[in-house]
Amino acid sequence: MRKNKRPTLLTRRQILASSVAMAGTISLLPKERATAATEPRATDLRLTAGTRTLDVNGKAARVFGLIGPDGNPGITLSPGERFHVNLVNQAGTSTIIHWHGQLPPWRQDGFPWPQTPPIPAGDTHSYDYAPIAGTYWMHSHQGMQEQSLMTAPLIVHSAEDMRADRQEVVLMLHDFSFRTPDELLAGLTKSNGSQSTMPKGGMGNNMNMDSGSKGAMNSGTMGAMNMASGMAMDLNDVDYDAFLANDRTLADPEVVRTEPRGRVLLRLINAASSSQFWIDLGALTGTVVAVDGHTVRPVRGTRLPLAMAQRLDVLIDLPGNGPYPIFAQVEGKRVRTGIVLAAPGAPVSHLAAEAGENAPPVDLSLERRLEAASPLAPRAPDVTHRVILAGAMAPYAWSLNGEYWPNVTPLMIAPGQRVAIEMVNRSMMAHPMHLHGHAFQVVAINGAPLAGAARDTVLVPPMGSVTIAFDADNPGRWAFHCHNLYHMMTGMMTEVRYPAII
Ligand SMILES: [Cu+2]
Numbered sequence: 001m002r003k004n005k006r007p008t009l010l011t012r013r014q015i016l017a018s019s020v021a022m023a024g025t026i027s028l029l030p031k032e033r034a035t036a037a038t039e040p041r042a043t044d045l046r047l048t049a050g051t052r053t054l055d056v057n058g059k060a061a062r063v064f065g066l067i068g069p070d071g072n073p074g075i076t077l078s079p080g081e082r083f084h085v086n087l088v089n090q091a092g093t094s095t096i097i098h099w100h101g102q103l104p105p106w107r108q109d110g111f112p113w114p115q116t117p118p119i120p121a122g123d124t125h126s127y128d129y130a131p132i133a134g135t136y137w138m139h140s141h142q143g144m145q146e147q148s149l150m151t152a153p154l155i156v157h158s159a160e161d162m163r164a165d166r167q168e169v170v171l172m173l174h175d176f177s178f179r180t181p182d183e184l185l186a187g188l189t190k191s192n193g194s195q196s197t198m199p200k201g202g203m204g205n206n207m208n209m210d211s212g213s214k215g216a217m218n219s220g221t222m223g224a225m226n227m228a229s230g231m232a233m234d235l236n237d238v239d240y241d242a243f244l245a246n247d248r249t250l251a252d253p254e255v256v257r258t259e260p261r262g263r264v265l266l267r268l269i270n271a272a273s274s275s276q277f278w279i280d281l282g283a284l285t286g287t288v289v290a291v292d293g294h295t296v297r298p299v300r301g302t303r304l305p306l307a308m309a310q311r312l313d314v315l316i317d318l319p320g321n322g323p324y325p326i327f328a329q330v331e332g333k334r335v336r337t338g339i340v341l342a343a344p345g346a347p348v349s350h351l352a353a354e355a356g357e358n359a360p361p362v363d364l365s366l367e368r369r370l371e372a373a374s375p376l377a378p379r380a381p382d383v384t385h386r387v388i389l390a391g392a393m394a395p396y397a398w399s400l401n402g403e404y405w406p407n408v409t410p411l412m413i414a415p416g417q418r419v420a421i422e423m424v425n426r427s428m429m430a431h432p433m434h435l436h437g438h439a440f441q442v443v444a445i446n447g448a449p450l451a452g453a454a455r456d457t458v459l460v461p462p463m464g465s466v467t468i469a470f471d472a473d474n475p476g477r478w479a480f481h482c483h484n485l486y487h488m489m490t491g492m493m494t495e496v497r498y499p500a501i502i
Contacts, residue, residue, distance in 0.1 A: 044126070045069045049097065049119075049140075049150065050090040056176055056242050057251055064091055064150035066138060073172075074138065074152030079159045083131040086124050091150070094118040098141040098436070099154060100309060101293050101456040104129040106476025106501075109436055111141050113477055115502075118142050132439075133158035134293025135267040135311040137172070144181035146485055147273040149174060149247075155267060156293075166263040166315070169256050171339055173268070173306070173328050174244040175275040181485075184238050188396040188486055233462040234393060234429045235332035235361055237486055238274045243330060243337040250353045253325075253339050260321045260343040265289075268312040268328075273485035276362040276432070276459075279304040279312065280327040280336070280355075286314035288366070292455035294439060295373035305331075305362040307432040307459040309483035321346040329359040362430065364445055364461060370453035376441045376469060381420035385411045389425040389433075389460060389482070389492070397490045398427070398482065404491030411480065411496045417472040421480075425460045431487065432459050433466075435496065436478040440468040457483055477501055 045068065052065040068075045077083065083102070089095055096118040098110035108127050112118050119125045133156045140150035153170050161168070177184055246254045258264060266286065268279060281302045288299045290313035298315075306312055306328070318324065321343035329336035334354040342348055391398030403409060413419045420443070423433055434457040442452030444467035460466045481493035 045075060045085045046088060047075060047085050047097075048088045048090055049095050051092065054149075054244075054247055055252075056178075056244070057249055059178065061176070061178065064140070064145055064148045066097065066150060066152035068152070074154055076153075076155040077131055077157060079133070079157050079162060081131075083127055083129050085127045087119065087127065088124045089119045089121055091145075092121050094120050095140050095142045095145060095150065097138050097150070099127075099131075099136065099138050100434070101134075101136045101311075101439070102129075102131055102154070103437060103439065103474055106437060106474065106478060109476070109478070110138075111436060111477075111479050115477075131156045132293065133161070134290055134295075135170075135269065135313055136293050137269045137271055137311070139271065141479075144185065144273070144485060144489060146271075147175075147177075147181040147184065149176075151271040153267070153269055161265075164265070166265050167258055168265045168267060169339075169341070170246070170267045171269070171326060171328075172246055173270050173272055173275075173277055173337065174247070175238070175240045175272040176242040176244050177238065177240050179241075181273075185486055185489055188237055188393075189490065233361055236275065236330065237393070237396075237429075237484070240275065243272070243275065243328070243335060245326075245328060245337040245339050248337075248339075250337055250351045253337075253351060255323075255340045255342055255348050257344050258318055258322065258341045260318070262318050262343075264316045264318060264341060266312075266314040266316060266326065268306060268314065270306045270308055270310050272308060274308070276308055276331045276430070277306045277328040278331065278359045278362065279306055279314075280329055280338075281314070281316065282325055282327065284316050284318070284324055286316045288370075289313050289315050291370060291453045292439075292457060294454040296453050297371045297373060299366070299369050301366065305366055305459075307362055307430070307457065307483075309432055309434055309457040310455070310459075316341075318343075323348045325351055327355070329355050331359050331362045334358055361461075362459065364459060364464075364466075367442060367452060367458070368445060368450065370442070371451055372441055372454040374454065375451050376418075376443075376454075376471065379418045381469060382417040383413060384420040384422060386422045386424065387411070387494070389423060389427055389431050391427050391429070391487065391490075391492065396486075398431075398487040398492035400480075400492055400494045403494065405481070405488070405493035408494040410477075411494060412499065413472045413496060414499060415472055415475055418469060419472050420467055420469045422465060422467045423460045424465045425463055428462045429484075429487075430459050430461045431482040431492065432457050432484065433480070434483045435468070435470070435480045437474045437476060437496075438470045438472075438478070440470040443467050443469045472498070475501065
């Protein structure tokens with residue numbers, strides 16, 4: 001990933017040359033990494049929250065960033081290494097960073113509870129916990145800083161990662177606007193319900209129903225009838241200026257040099273604030289080996305849905321030199337972003353920034369096929385919470401059980417309990433629901449039981465339901481929310497709480 005503004009119009013020779021400089025996205029050979037893993041860190045890791053300037057389609061963009069000890073975005077930990085980090089706030093404003101999917105003690109979770117306030121500008125805050133291995137990420141939980149790219153990868157290597165003979169490639173996705181997040185939110189909340197004022201893109205949103213139908217859908221009297229048409233749901237609240245893959249667009253994509261016929265572990269992270277993608281491997285077939293950092297039984301695929309905040313680990317055996325574009329196409333739209341895998345010397349030509357047709361809505365087609373490699377032990381839940389997901393585009397507000405954050409009733413759980421949460425979506429948008437501090441297993445979709453994936457974020461489709469289960473083993477105060485930033489900001493968040501937390 002680049003940190004500085006670079007010219008957009010590059011010759012192909014310059015593109016090839018620039019890829020050599022991107023050592024941060026090309027992992028070391030396994031042998032070298034194994035050596036590094038045996039050497040204990042001499043000092044705490046320094047993570048700096050700051051600002052940087054990107055070049056987005058020829059225009060300078062001032063954004064936030066989280067730069068790790070090696071000068072690259074984020075942090076990569078060796079097997080067994082603790083998350084022993086000094087977070088230095090040089091962002092010029094207060095911030096607090098959440099280690100998404102990790103299971104730290106609650107006071108280190110990076111959520112602005114009264115007990116754990118944001119870090120003032122200029123201050124440093126220290127963290128020290130035992131991380132879990134896999135593909136994770138970090139993002140601000142302060143205001144809407146996430147939309148301004150206060151995000152970065154958090155990769156925790158396992159011993160198996162070290163043994164494996166493969167090249168690791170991290171691909172982080174963003175949605176980007178030259179407008180401020182406040183302007184984007186104001187554009188949504190000031191909508192009065194008439195279609196003309198709704199901040200929707202014209203072309204890619206032919207799946208919107210008219211607002212009158214939407215009102216009917218939210219009356220609670222409907223069933224799945226409109227869903228049967230497949231044309232009734234809302235997609236893409238915000239009309240973005242660009243979609244980024246490792247901070248770049250397809251006008252100037254990152255080219256990752258790979259070994260001819262090499263094996264790649266693609267660590268995909270959807271860090272977009274309000275966009276979901278279909279990962280399109282093109283001519284390649286991949287094997288999904290983990291979701292949200294948690295190992296699943298291998299599933300093969302070429303087009304893979306990736307909801308907000310989710311991650312996918314995809315193993316790919318390259319059949320030749322390439323180039324092999326890895327596209328991420330926005331649901332409901334033709335626009336896409338991506339990177340290119342190519343052996344040294346393999347020519348890389350211009351890639352179209354739009355696919356031939358709109359991508360369908362991101363769905364649970366992959367979720368239904370996933371099975372956790374380490375499922376929960378069979379056990380009936382001690383407590384089941386039912387949570388109703390509701391809201392609409394006009395007025396733009398989203399709720400859980402009819403409550404709007406911060407005026408919420410916590411979902412109480414107790415240590416040692418097996419907890420189930422049944423999420424029932426009574427809105428026409430899909431909601432990627434994220435629970436802090438716990439890995440859960442997906443145990444039912446639309447009431448049908450399954451032994452699904454272990455993960456930290458699951459999509460609940462329009463008018464659908466998803467049930468998750470987990471063991472209450474991490475006492476504290478934990479946020480539970482929709483990971484669409486604008487849904488969260490207008491109320492779609494609650495608390496999962498253990499008793500006697502002070
Ligand atoms: Cu939502």
